[in-house]
Amino acid sequence: MKKYKFLVNASNLHVGGGVQVAVSLIDELSRMTNMVADISVIASTEVDANLKSVNADCLKFASYEVFNTYGLSALWSGLSEKLIGYDVVFTVFGPLYLWSLKAVSIVGFAQPWIIYPDNEIYRSMSFYRRLKTRIKFLIQSFFFRRADKLIVELDHVKNGLVSHNVFASDKIDIVSNCLSSLFLRPQLWTPLINGIEKTKFSIGFVGRDYPHKNTNILPEIKLILINRYGIDVDFFVTLTSSEWDAKSYFFRTNIINVGELGVSECPGFYQKMDAVIFPSFLECFSATPLEAMAMEKPLFASDRGFVRDVCGDFALYFDPTDSADAANLIASFVNNKNQKNIDKFAAARNRVIKFSNPRKRAEDYLKIMQSAAIDCTSV
Structure with missing residues (x-):
């Protein structure tokens, strides 16, 4: 041949x-x-x-x-x-x-x-x-x-x-x-170049600032959590310097940017977070939900078919057009004494490994x- x-x-x-x-x-x-x-x-x-x-x-x-x-x-x-x-x-x-x-x-x-x-x-x-x-x-x-x-x-x-x-x-x-095999090889994980000072319940977003990623909803969710539920959380994003500079003053004063991540830094970012958010309007496919589940992190995600097809019942879903719906979901999770459902997170990780x-x-x-x-x- x-x-x-x-x-x-x-x-x-x-x-x-x-x-x-x-x-x-x-x-x-x-x-x-x-x-x-x-x-x-x-x-x-x-x-x-x-x-x-x-x-x-x-x-x-x-x-x-x-x-x-x-x-x-x-x-x-x-x-x-x-x-x-x-x-x-x-x-x-x-x-x-x-x-x-x-x-x-x-x-x-x-x-x-x-x-x-x-x-x-x-x-x-x-x-x-x-x-x-x-x-x-x-x-x-x-x-x-x-x-x-x-x-x-x-x-x-x-x-x-x-x-x-x-x-x-x-x-x-x-x-x-x-899922990249990197997530199953901890020996290749590298520390974040920009360290994270974590003092509150922390929710991470991994990705670029494309319009369909719907990142502008994040500061809106944060303020609703504070004003309606008395819950102060930190949202961390991974935007490039040019993306960050292009965001509004409102966004930059309410959200924390750790900068663009290298592939080997991603697991370390997830480790630092208490949960991951994925508010996207539109995708063909995204690895972020898989990565969050592989790292056994709670996932707040858009109630869209492209997420449900991958995550099934292992994500917590909200309407990506409604910041109040997202805030209510997060508040319910934070206030739930059973939030650390280890068995469910382990099952989510097993789903990802079988899927990948x-x-x-x-x-x-x-x-x-x-x-x-x-x-x-x-x-």
Whole structure:
């Protein structure tokens, strides 16, 4: 059997869950033996730094290069020349901004705005911002359509792509996201660069400040907890410096920012928290609920299908459009003498471990690449 040449492209991933997935995948690939293909990697600076933090052996790859692309500028970044000579190029999360590619292009899809175009975030925007945002995602949709195959993480994402005529059903594969094996290897956890001074009941948010993450609800919840229930809690977020600077004075005076976390710092952040909050309006999939359950932390989460599909009865749900509903949920939990239900948290962790298999995810990606390469050469 011919030994194909595959390239894993993570040059465009710089923040958030995409970096975590890429690091987990590349780390798993680096620890595999008897590869069916020669695998090369192009990693962004951020992916590379996090691979080093988990001791991934990138010398195992046929080639490994650190190279950065940013949005549409990838079209003139020189990336296209780096993708020559491969049978399959797998962009962990797209879109892949290229006009043409001789290799089979497989792209990971995780853009909920494209499959849920009628959402409450759009409705809250000004006309100009709504128009600008729609144009942005129309451009992204155009480049996603140029892929030969898309990989999504859950059934609802595939259904959304098909129902909105973005991509054909027979060209979409589902590979479930999962907990990074890092969370099961405490020896790789590193202390937070910015320490946490914890004096109150503390609730953590892990993620970027995208509009659909709904972070502006956090200071509203805090004030309702104080004024209505007499409960003073601290909310900790993990925003980049530019995200933090862009937040309102109201937000910055009521919320504590520890800064962007490296992948290996995330478990330490969860350890410091008494609970985790996930107020998102819109997701394809997010690892945060899985991580919170794996760390045996109470999870206050949006009452949305994309959370319930993953968490079942192990999360505490609130209406993400209603800060009072969220505050009532948290107050009930804090005032409940049985809040430390160790058995339930242990069961949640067991659910996550059974749900998650990073090695199988990597193997599934490889099978899809192998199948695509064979189909292409047999035509």
